Amino acid sequence: xxxxPLDMFLDMMAAEKGASPRxxxxxxxxxxxxLEICGCEPQDISARHISLYTQALGARxxxxxxQARKLSAVRDFCRFLFSEKIINDNPTLDVSAPxxxxxxxxxxxxxxxxxxxxxxxxxxxxxYKRIGVMIALMFAxxxxxxxxxxxxxxxxxxxxxxxxxxGKGAKERLVPVSDKALHALLEYESYRQSFAPKGKIxxxxxxxxxxxxxxxxxxxxxxxxxxxxxxxxxxxxxxSPHTLxxxxxxxxxxxxxxxxxxxxxxGHENITTTEIYTHITSDKLLQTARSxxxxxxxxx
Numbered sequence: 001x002x003x004x005p006l007d008m009f010l011d012m013m014a015a016e017k018g019a020s021p022r023x024x025x026x027x028x029x030x031x032x033x034x035l036e037i038c039g040c041e042p043q044d045i046s047a048r049h050i051s052l053y054t055q056a057l058g059a060r061x062x063x064x065x066x067q068a069r070k071l072s073a074v075r076d077f078c079r080f081l082f083s084e085k086i087i088n089d090n091p092t093l094d095v096s097a098p099x100x101x102x103x104x105x106x107x108x109x110x111x112x113x114x115x116x117x118x119x120x121x122x123x124x125x126x127x128y129k130r131i132g133v134m135i136a137l138m139f140a141x142x143x144x145x146x147x148x149x150x151x152x153x154x155x156x157x158x159x160x161x162x163x164x165x166x167g168k169g170a171k172e173r174l175v176p177v178s179d180k181a182l183h184a185l186l187e188y189e190s191y192r193q194s195f196a197p198k199g200k201i202x203x204x205x206x207x208x209x210x211x212x213x214x215x216x217x218x219x220x221x222x223x224x225x226x227x228x229x230x231x232x233x234x235x236x237x238x239x240s241p242h243t244l245x246x247x248x249x250x251x252x253x254x255x256x257x258x259x260x261x262x263x264x265x266x267g268h269e270n271i272t273t274t275e276i277y278t279h280i281t282s283d284k285l286l287q288t289a290r291s292x293x294x295x296x297x298x299x300x
Contacts, residue, residue, distance in 0.1 A: 005042040006031055009080045018170035020146070030073040042081055047091040050074065106238050107247040113139045115232050116225075121184070126191050130216075131224045133188040134206065135244060140181035141165075142248035142266050145218050145241035151205040153192070158182055167267040175265050249274070 010028060013019040019027070035042070037056045038049040053074065057067045075092040082090040108116075113135065120132030138148055147165050155164045161182060162174050195216075196202035197209050204215040211217050222241055229239040245266070252262050263274040 005081060005084070005086050006035075006077075008084070009077055012080060013076075018168075022146070026069075027073050027076075030070045031077055034070070034074050034077075042077075043086050045078060045081065045087060045091055047094075050091050106240075106243050107250040108234075108238075108243060109247075110139075110251055112232075112234065113244070113247055116228050116234075119228050119232050126194060128224070128228070129191075130188060130195065130206065131221065131228065133184045134221060135225070135228075136181045136184045137163075137177070138241070138244040139248050140178040141175045142245050142252075142262075143175070144168075144245060144267070145221060147267075148241070149206055149216050149218055149221060150213070151215075153203055153205045155205060156182075156185060158186070165267065168269075171267070173264065173267050 006028070009031075010024050013027060014024060034053050037053055038045070040049055054067075054071065057070060062070070071092075078087070078090050078092045081087045117132045117135045117139075120128045120135060123129060123132075134148060137143070138145075141163060143151075143163075143165060144167065147167055151163070151165075156177070157163070161177050161179070163177050165173050165175055167173060192205070192207065193202065195209065196204075196207040202214065206216045207214060208216045208220075211220075218241065225239055225241060226236050229236045249262055249266060252265075253259070259271065259274055263271050266274060268274045
């Protein structure tokens with residue numbers, strides 16, 4: 001008996017698309033759910049099954065964003081099955097994702113970020129101080145949290161003031177780092193190895209004694225970020241690692257940064273993803289329009 005098409009698909013996503021273990025797990029869960037709901041094998045998938053699955057997702061009250069993600073997984077899977085001649089037709093060609101409104105990103109001001117970082121760096125525990133370093137680095141570079149926690153120690157080039165980041169699809173990009181963030185990293189270097197397993201030298205920038213990956217997990221960073229927000233009196237519902245990434249982009253746009261440059265630093269494939277940050281700078285745009293527009297000097 002040959003290998004199951006789902007296993008073949010996941011292998012392809014890992015080898016050819018550079019999908020992370022977390023992404024592969026999400027694909028596997030979504031596609032197993034699809035096959036279970038439809039009660040069919042991959043080689044028997046038809047347009048009827050796609051329609052049945054779409055209705056089932058709606059009936060189970062999945063949010064439009066979740067429905068879109070799950071249908072995207074099915075679409076990728078069917079495209080693979082068709083390319084491998086496991087099915088004769090691609091039944092997802094006419095399938096459209098449910099319409100969804102893109103929520104505007106939550107972000108913090110530079111002053112709020114500074115308060116969070118200061119609260120962490122003033123703490124007597126080194127575990128909190130390290131979170132302060134991570135906050136400074138994330139706000140300075142706009143890294144995704146998965147990129148941040150997994151950084152190797154040699155990713156930082158102190159002389160050129162750059163960080164080499166391996167992003168989605170294993171694509172590398174160079175991101176400039178501020179002097180303040182580099183200074184925080186230099187101070188952190190004196191106690192970095194205290195987080196490594198006993199008797200071992202870690203090559204991770206943010207090592208962990210217990211994590212299987214060898215570095216601090218996203219969840220641990222998130223939990224400690226929430227604790228800091230609580231200590232600062234912030235609304236913890238508004239705080240997440242992604243909030244720091246949004247804050248980086250929003251503050252750059254507010255200070256007239258070029259959209260293409262922001263796109264490159266964030267590692268966005270498409271500039272339309274970056275453009276969402278232009279929608280949350282309306283106050284600055286209004287001020288600019290009121291102060292700079294030539295009509296202001298006209299006497300009517």
